[in-house]
Amino acid sequence: MVEGRRHTLRDIAATLDLSVNTVSRALSGKDGIGARTRALVRAEAERVGYVPNTLARSLVLGSAMTFGLVITNPSNPFYAQLISGIELRARAHGYSLLLAVTDESEEIEARAAESLLRSSVSGAIVVPVQGKVDPWRRLGGVGVPTVLINRDLPDLGYPFVGTDNALGAYQATAHAIARGARSIVVLEEDLPITTIEDRIAGFRRAMAEADLPVPRGSVISVPTRRYEEAALPWQPEQAYRVARRLLRRPALPDAVVVGNDYFALGLYRALHEHGLKVPGDMMVIGFGDYPFSEFLSPSLTTVRLPAQEVGSTAVDLLLEQIESPDAEPRKQLIAPTLVTRESTGPAIPRSRIPLT
Structure with missing residues (x-):
């Protein structure tokens, strides 16, 4: 054997x-x-570890010509673009896609991995829940080439491609500082995943380089209800509730960097209800550059994510694994782009007291 x-x-x-x-x-x-x-x-x-081959095709020969794609939530606009990039590149090489959605559930993730095993896919592209690694270790253990995307599982040593989230948050924070901000707050998702950890690290690095304090309360978690059945990601109303509490602080931040553009919707509403202007009273910077972002009033400065490029690169890495199984797995981060719009305005002097 x-x-x-x-x-x-x-x-x-x-x-x-x-x-x-x-x-x-x-x-x-x-x-x-x-x-x-x-x-x-x-x-x-x-x-x-025998798994029935329900397609009756040989995995070793790659005759299934199908890639398994596992993502956490298709309503996330990033993943919609990601799927498009993967599908276009896979189709160009004669492969179709078999899609599975985990909704951030380890149990559903394990079933998705089992389904890919039974379907005899030629390879898999996976956005992991970042919980247990066993399902994906087993997939690779029976010879299914697997590429991780967006979130890494370093213990597996699989190929990985994702957005440089730390760089994106650094760019957003540095931009706010260049516009005069001296106190900055981050609104982020409440999931324990590396993408969020990386963004917080990028924020802290920009603040440190500018010799600005990051006091307690500078990073605020927004409940996203990801663990509820059929919950949509990034509830704007949750960001709205968090923003209302933020605006009750005695000293307001000069700028808020939100972990996704949906959070900006909730923040905008809270600011409007308090009679505060963007960017005059507070600058707002998003993450994602979703289609609605440039049509907000004021239009939203945000970090554009290279979703399609990440998707096409994932297919390239998977094809490398199929064609050269003994090749060293590559890990690649793709830089995002800061898109400057009205919500950060021109550079103006700021004299507010940093948060305490």
């Missing part, structure tokens, strides 16, 4: 000195197979 190759019925039959038909009937629960034989077959199948 070649290491990393998917185990077949024939392998199990050879090990147990049984016919392929007997092994097949034992695993499918059909009549005519003794209890002892059935137990032996199932034990051996479990030992080697």
Whole structure:
């Protein structure tokens, strides 16, 4: 047996000195197979990690010509663009996509991985929940090339491509500082994922380079209700509630960097209700550059994410793994772009007291 190759019925039959038909009937629960034989077959199948090939095509030969794509939430505009980039590049190479959605659930993620195993995909592109790594370790263990996207699982050593979120947050923060901001607050998602950790790190680096304080309360988590069934990501109303509490502080920040443009919608409303102007009273910088962002009033300065480029690069990395299984896995970060609009205005002097 070649290491990393998917185990077949024939392998199990050879090990147990049984016919392929007997092994097949034992695993499918059909009549005519003794209890002892059935137990032996199932034990051996479990030992080697046998997975039924429901497409009846050889994974080793790559004849399925299908890539599995696992994402966390398709209503996220970033992932909509990401899927487009992946699909276009995959189709150009003759591959179709099999999509699975996890909704940030480890249980659903495990089922998605099992589904890809049973479907005999040629490879997988995965946005992991960043919980358990076992489902994706098992996928690679049976010879399915796998590329991680947007969120890395370093322990697996798989190829990875994502946005340089730390750079994006650094650019956003440095821009606000260049416009005169001296106290800056970040509104971020409440998920324990590396993309958020990276953005917070980029924010802190820009503040440190400008010798500006980052007091307690400078990073605020916004409940996104990702764990509720069928919940949409990034609820603007949650950002609105958080922003109302922020605006009750005795000293307001000069600028707010939000983790996505949807949060800016809630922040805009809270500011309007308090009679505050953007950018005169407070600058706002988003993350994502979604289609509505340039049509807000004032139009939103935001970090544009290279979603399609990340998607096409993921396909390239996966094809490299298929064509050269022994090649060193590559990890790549793609730089985002700061799009400057009205919500940060021209550079003006600021004299407010930093948050305490």
